[in-house]
Amino acid sequence: MKENNIQDLKLGILGGGQLGRMFIQSAMDYNIDVHILDPDPDAPCKNVATSFTVGKLTDYDTVMKFGKDCDILTIEIENVNTEALRALEKEGVRVFPQPDIIELIKDKRTQKSFYRDHDIPTADFTLVDSKTDIAKLGKFPSVNKLGKEGYDGRGVQVLRTASDIDKAFDVPGLIEDLVDFEKELAVIVARNERGECRTFPVVEMVFHPEANLVEYLFAPADVSAEIAKKADEIARNVIDRLGMVGLLAVEMFLTRDGDILVNEVAPRPHNSGHQTIEGNITSQYEQHLRSIFNLPLGDTSSRAKAAMVNLLGEEGHTGPAFYEGLEKVSAISGVHVHLYGKKLTKPFRKMGHVTIEENDMELLIEKVQFVKEHLKVISNV
């Protein structure tokens, strides 16, 4: 039997941001042309995609038109028109992750319900439709999450007392127990069409207190072998129960009692896997490619201890981006700077990331501090 020449398959991606850009860097190694649809004419993939189409990802006709010539279609963001993806799937386009799964995940209400229905450990929650519901429930402290369209920390509100109800969302969402966690962990897991499944080593994330974005992370996480195993099994369990093909990032809380609760998932390459480019034998981007092209999945072993620092736009700076301290940090051994090709910076915008590979944990922490102190995205003007 003759294999597919995978380079003859036309791949489309809905979304052309930094994730698409790093995916393209990896796809080039396989001769895979990447066609991008993105609403932003200056999106990071603009100059590096084989073709770049400007259009709304949530518009049925736009997605249909873009996807109909593709052999394989994948996503970089969940907020896409899944109705169009289902129609394309019926026409024979291989859509991964599958449209029903994107649909399920992109609404936190159905996502959380899925965990409950499949005995996947997660914080207790109640579905709510409005502020009135939230007030009636009267549960404090708690976390109010928007059902749809929350991302990068937007769409999450901590309600400490009744007076916080003003901040709550007045649309369908959920109220979740506020978890008193020790650490936030993540496991990235991939699954291909033949059901082969591989996880990356669990990582440990530290969030920015204001922006609610990953500020930096350590890989592998500093947890016991038992905790690492538990996190790994949960991630495998989630992708298996979903029956998903593609890459899934599973974010988890490690509670002070040693329990692990699934917080949320993203069915695509994820911020918690950027360091795999240097830190692991196979990167999350190549693994995504292998999964959706039904290639054997790659070895995910760590090459070295690594940290990843997100490079966020400085507060008070909006305009053309200037990377202060780039020279200083690039002089440090094991520091890898990844900029995302965004011309304009604004406070907390994800402008790039830095991976540091360093096996000496003390030195690794020092280097993280050095990068955080010296590398700043400011505006020239």
Added chain:
Amino acid sequence: MKENNIQDLKLGILGGGQLGRMFIQSAMDYNIDVHILDPDPDAPCKNVATSFTVGKLTDYDTVMKFGKDCDILTIEIENVNTEALRALEKEGVRVFPQPDIIELIKDKRTQKSFYRDHDIPTADFTLVDSKTDIAKLGKFPSVNKLGKEGYDGRGVQVLRTASDIDKAFDVPGLIEDLVDFEKELAVIVARNERGECRTFPVVEMVFHPEANLVEYLFAPADVSAEIAKKADEIARNVIDRLGMVGLLAVEMFLTRDGDILVNEVAPRPHNSGHQTIEGNITSQYEQHLRSIFNLPLGDTSSRAKAAMVNLLGEEGHTGPAFYEGLEKVSAISGVHVHLYGKKLTKPFRKMGHVTIEENDMELLIEKVQFVKEHLKVISNV
């Protein structure tokens, strides 16, 4: 003092083949737009460069027109119009490697004479202008090298007896002692404008007997610390004597007496450094970028033992390329396939390479054999 925002500098490359393509993968991490000039409208950089201009690299006006808007200009191949590069340099374009050095290197006669004049060890040689000169010299066995325009093994003839003179080149070149070597080694060295200099660990190359191309290599080379040190010092010495800014691959013979002789150099990323993408903290492509942008040079330490296998077009196959065995080899742990985006294959054409990272030397050799046996570039038609 304010640093340069390196992403605001316009970079042009003369040549848009696989070396340019892998350079672009690396340049994307620094937000550096790459503008390419190449005579082949289907060159590997076509779809991934910020701009792609079709034109002859040896034509004065073409190079002038392409280069005049650039802030920094570099090369992917030595056979370029150096007169135009010198004129551009005078107009303020930063050309690295410097045009005089490209000029010196691209003619093996001046290159070899440079080694002799600077006490850099190299095989003895005599300059010749024609077959008549070669016959007069009557030195057998010997190696006849073309002065200009030899590359990838073309332009080199071994003359074993007088009857081989028919095969000799009837144009300016040189006759060199045939070196009875134990191994062929290479060291890649980089130097930036402030004179900082860094070498990669020495590698050991095995050449294809027919095609005279690197068939595979091991990194680091299996040589004593003393030999490694000697090779390293020679490479540093060559780039220092040249006063070159950029990346220089120094190919050497290790003789059976433990001497090291410089064979030839290439002032750019090189086949003997492909494995640095995975095998070393900094890749040769990023190091090239760092050197020409005058950034601090990166750490060149090996992450692991690695081998690199060139993926050459199979004999007897010409036409649209099909990668037989891609799935099989991609299932092997530590195997990284790099395809070069060439649509058509022909015998011995460099279609890609495979890097294998594997610390167990026996396993590494097994995996090299597996890749060589199973991954073939054939034609579909």
